[in-house]
Amino acid sequence: DAMVIQNPRYQVTQFGKPVTLSCSQTLNHNVMYWYQQKSSQAPKLLFHYYDKDFNNEAYTPDNFQSRRPNTSFCFLDIRSPGLGDAAMYLCATSSGQGGRETQYFGPGTRLLVL
């Protein structure tokens, strides 16, 4: 089945130690998204790629970066994680055909910062 895969499902890091979260997709979708979701809240969009075009939300801290080396893979880099960055990180994709599209989510990576 075509899907969105996130690894690892759980990630533990230390305060200030860089961490990378991974996402891959077999849907061949043009758009890939990264969301941050804290407990009992809706997902919050951090940024998205339309093909290789990077779109950052104005409120996303500089501490968060992303890379998309090819269509299938997208990475979230947190350069110096703080305690407040502990959250579920969700990757999603959409086909990208002019808005109103369905987004398909991966299972998420839960990040713990010690």
Place this chain on the structure above:
Amino acid sequence: GDSVTQMEGPVTLSEEAFLTINCTYTATGYPSLFWYVQYPGEGLQLLLKATKADDKGSNKGFEATYRKETTSFHLEKGSVQVSDSAVYFCALSSQGGSEKLVFGKGTKLTVNP
């Protein structure tokens, strides 16, 4: 800007009870509307969607109808099960090239046996 307002809950029901979770939206033009479900510790799964007025989305016994006149997309199920316990998010995606989903705050549903 676009927004989604949904009943926040939490909602607690007994098995086989009728479920309604209200969702209303504000958007320009004709957005697509979605219900996503999130089981504990998991990502979001698309439950159902509707792309134009009067469309009814349905899946796993859940239904929602796109009502443009009332700007609503209420989620209903006639008989809930314990396995339906989850958080439900209403969301919209606008036309016009934006690739963003606008989410409601989510409604936690607990179904007791």
